[in-house]
Amino acid sequence: MTDGADTARTQRALAALAVDPGGLKGLTFRARMGPARQAFETALRKLPGPQHRIHPAITDDQLFGGLNIAASLAEGRPVRAPGLAYLPATLTFTMAERTPPASPPASPNSSTRITATP
Secondary structure: OOHHHHHHHHHHHHHHHHHOHHHHOOOOOOOOOOHHHHHHHHHHHOOOOOEEEEOOOOOHHHHHEEEOHHHHHHHOOOOEEEOHHHOOOEEEEOOHHHOOOOOOOOOOOOOOOOOOOO
């Protein structure tokens, strides 16, 4: 495949993400450092809406949400704090190759997994 074909495919994918991010359910783009990745990241930053860059050391509670201990103690009942993945936003998972492999889901009904491939 030529660079022109890759560029056109990337532009179509970004256009689909801009039009219906919920329907697309996300986009995975893997590239080593270089002009193609830089161009993609530049185009991604132009998409509307909030954007967050995710560091590989982010905890599950920060990403998926968890129990807010201080609020739970203050209110006398469990209070959940939303994670970054709960909020509608463009999430860019930087340095995914440095992320440790994901552990198996906690229950058979859970389908959320984060894995990193270089």
